[in-house]
Amino acid sequence: MTDTSESRSADGAAHGTPPSRLHRLMRLLPLIAPVLLWAVPCWLLLHAGQHWPLPVTLAGTAVFFLGLFGMPLAMMRGHGRRQQDWAAIVGDTLLGVAWVVFTWSVLLGGLLRLVLIATGGDGQDRARVITWAVLGTAAVLLAWGYVEARRVPRVRRLDVPLPRLGAGLDGTRVVLVTDTHYGPLDRARWSARVCERVNALEADLVCHTGDIADGTAERRRAQAAPLGTVRATRARVYVTGNHEYYSGAQGWVDLMDELGWEPLRNRHLLLERGGDTLVVAGVDDVTAQSSGLAGHRAHLAGALRGADPRHPVLLLAHQPKFVDRAAADGVDLQLSGHTHGGQIWPFHHLVRIDQPALAGLSRHGARTLLYTSRGTGFWGPPFRVFAPSEITLLVLRSPQRSPSP
Template sequence: MTIVLVVVAVAAVLALLALVHRWLWIRLVRDTTAPGGPARRAGTAVAVALPVLALAALVAGRAGAPFWLERVVAWPGYLWLAVLLYLAMAMAVAEPVRAVWLRRYAAPAPAPAAAAAVLRGSAPDSAPRTPAEPSGAAAGPDGEGAAGLDRRVFVARVLGGAAVAVAGGTVGNGAYGVLRGPRVKRVQVPLAKLPRAAHGFRIAVVSDVHLGPVLGRAHTQRIVDTVNRTQPDLIAIVGDLVDGSVHDLGPAAEPLRLLRARHGSYFVTGNHEYFSGAQQWVDHVRELGLTPLENARHALAHFDLAGVNDVQGESEGHGPDFRAALGDRDRTRTAVLLAHQPVVIHDAVRHGVDLQLSGHTHGGQLWPGNHVAELANPTVAGLERYGDTQLYVSRGAGAWGPPVRVGAPSDITVVELASYQA
């Protein structure tokens, strides 16, 4: 039954995408070009190629395509998905404008006698002439003159061009933000049980890097350089580091070896690690000098640092185990938990965690995706309190799918712990 529902859902999404693409083709290609002309043929070819590339980008990795092929289709395919979102939104806004524009300035229909005269090629002396309908203008099949047809093409080109400019500008700016690298965000979190000696302890939180066919070694190096400049006491990578195998992405992850923090660098799995071979990545990040926390706890001088596997690991029998990570600890000590998904916050509350550090949501990544993310996550971005536990959710340092962020800029967050006793 579950498989049937998945098939039905996928079919419905594909059907919707097909309808949206056809609508955009009508408005942006058919309505703006001459029938049979080279512009229409070129526009139609592009309208077919882009969704094919997008589909290829989405399935290439799962289908076992060579990594070079994944990279070839990823850039145009994923970027088109982002453009498609904002182009469809812009064209939806343009639809009522188009209707009002054409209705307000529509050429008046010719009188029967005048229309007959126009078809004969001459107008009677009694038939009034208007600038919109010069004598000799051929009527279209719906009685609309050539001037009316020209007007429709003009309106289609103006509105279509404006929509393309808006969508292209939005996506271009969002892609620049991702490729430029994440900005540093600083947040102070007061913790009741934190001793004065730990006041000002700084944790650099890195989430959702998403190394893959689009974001590679250069992106990792930008993140490492940014983190090291903050001179943190501890580095926490809270999942979704990669989208692919160690074989393909090992070189892209290599700069992680250069991370520097007085108390080390730690890693917990995200859901995408379980799509990419979680155990091979746990082993590999250990080789790079990071300490994986697999449902485990590490006692620092003034607080406990714990980490749990991502909930996606339940599909492999390696899901989060809060009892193993936190069950026998001294609850008079502050506990900081690394957990990829914010949804486990209620388990953290039950186990007396003082601060949970998470990612996963990307802050919605592409507006208005933040409203969708709110439906599935207790907190989409920022710091919130749940009982005696505080939850901080990073927007992430990379991007999944389209290397584009709109309304949710990427970040590396330096969380500064504060003691009430200081």
């Protein structure tokens, strides 16, 4: 690594990461979002020409107002100082329901309104057809999204060619799990089944790129405990995500170490086979320094210090946007999570404001590949709509490998 890269990393550590457009927008969301999410569907589904009987209008409006005031209150009790899991479940579920109903009220409702106007349907009948179509679509998507969120993820397998990878390491099997987000909904059994599926892949290297849980290590220990059963022929490695810094990051580092995982906190290890070497490095999440925890920061130069620059580098970094620094320093492959693939469509449009990739394999610069996982679990609302979870098996390929018979 060059002196320039070390200076850049040091400067980033000294001044911190500047707030992104998404972060600035997020500061306003607690004030704006509840009103938009509940008031807009209320108007479009109940008051935009439907002329429902008065009891239906009053009951429906009351439901929307309960959501408008109940959702923020439940989320504050669930995620604030009290940390009441039942309240978090209620608030998070209401958030997911509101997002889906809002989205399809605007998109599907608007489209159907245009179609029915063009066909000359009766005004009141037209408006009521739109309401039932939106509610039916939302109900189906929420039921399907709940099943998608709670199931054990399917395995996504792909070969990743690394031009600098030696022939001795060709076929190295790397399994990536990330964003497990153990939380208010007890997922201990789900966690055990995920680990069983990982073990069936017979990995050389298993990686967890952060956001293990929402809550402290002590509180979520039972859900995380199955991670201790994960097997790998070479190593199990872990880096922190941003959610660790909301709930005692050092406790999670210590627990993962206790469970037999190697926390790569701005350092690396070497994976050697057949006379060839792969540098496996990891950095703390980019939000680590702002957490105030001593010694926590994303420091790529420190992670690669002492590594032979001729060896290929596999880097674990929770957020895809770290790839700019990785590409500048010649990293071969970065593994990340964080985005959840958007989790509930069309939230992916907001994710793209903040991150350079949403999911899958992408190239950055002349050498660097980035693989972004859609995540193994889910955050907050227990739904995944058009963003399926995954366990990822990446098979590293060398250009010098022997041809298949």
